[in-house]
Amino acid sequence: MSDDKKKKAQKEASPPVDTKEPTVTVTKKVRIATTWLDGCSGCHMSFLDLDQRLLDVAGRIELVYGPLVDFKEFPEGVDVTLVEGAVSSDEDEEKIKLIRNRSYLVVSFGDCAVTANVPAMRNQFKIEDIMKRGYVENATFHQAIPTVEVPHLLKKARPVHEFINVDVFLPGCPPPPDAILFAVSELLEGRIPDLSGRTRFGA
Numbered sequence: 159m160s161d162d163k164k165k166k167a168q169k170e171a172s173p174p175v176d177t178k179e180p181t182v183t184v185t186k187k188v189r190i191a192t193t194w195l196d197g198c199s200g201c202h203m204s205f206l207d208l209d210q211r212l213l214d215v216a217g218r219i220e221l222v223y224g225p226l227v228d229f230k231e232f233p234e235g236v237d238v239t240l241v242e243g244a245v246s247s248d249e250d251e252e253k254i255k256l257i258r259n260r261s262y263l264v265v266s267f268g269d270c271a272v273t274a275n276v277p278a279m280r281n282q283f284k285i286e287d288i289m290k291r292g293y294v295e296n297a298t299f300h301q302a303i304p305t306v307e308v309p310h311l312l313k314k315a316r317p318v319h320e321f322i323n324v325d326v327f328l329p330g331c332p333p334p335p336d337a338i339l340f341a342v343s344e345l346l347e348g349r350i351p352d353l354s355g356r357t358r359f360g361a
């Protein structure tokens with residue numbers, strides 16, 4: 159076989175080379191964080207009550223911070239943060255401001271975040287009296303008001319939107335799982351959820 163014929167035969171035997179860039183569709187997961195300030199964790203429990211329906215959203219989100227995962231520092235570039243609880247201490251205030259700076263959308267998650275709710279019941283008392291009640295009168299051992307490693311209480315427990323801009327209000331004590339699923343699903347679709355008729359204060 160001549161050289162030309164050999165080259166022609168080799169060329170025909172070789173698979174075609176695709177010189178175009180591979181076209182891979184990458185669907186970015188939505189980075190979601192949750193946190194609790196002065197709350198009872200009931201709102202998070204209601205989230206978990208979605209049970210197997212959590213799997214419907216699990217593939218579309220990346221849980222980057224919260225009590226349900228073990229990350230120590232609130233990360234940068236969070237898409238949506240659900241905040242449970244009122245702002246009651248200097249630590250809460252510092253945290254919520256950091257969260258606002260690092261989150262595209264913030265959701266006031268539950269009545270304590272939306273109105274201060276249960277934590278606000280202490281607002282009629284002086285801080286000294288609250289501390290005395292908790293650490294002295296109701297304590298069996300070590301009856302003393304701690305001076306270190308306890309966040310300093312603000313004068314009043316207040317709702318989250320009095321400290322930062324809030325994008326979505328999700329009331330309920332706790333919000334029902336169906337309302338949480340609706341809100342999260344809408345946010346994943348890039349829509350601000352209309353929650354009217356799906357939950358209410360004290361629901």
Ligand code: SF4
Nearest residue numbers: 197198200269270331
């Ligand atoms: Fe608990 Fe209700 Fe407050 Fe949620 S809104 S943290 S369930 S008291």
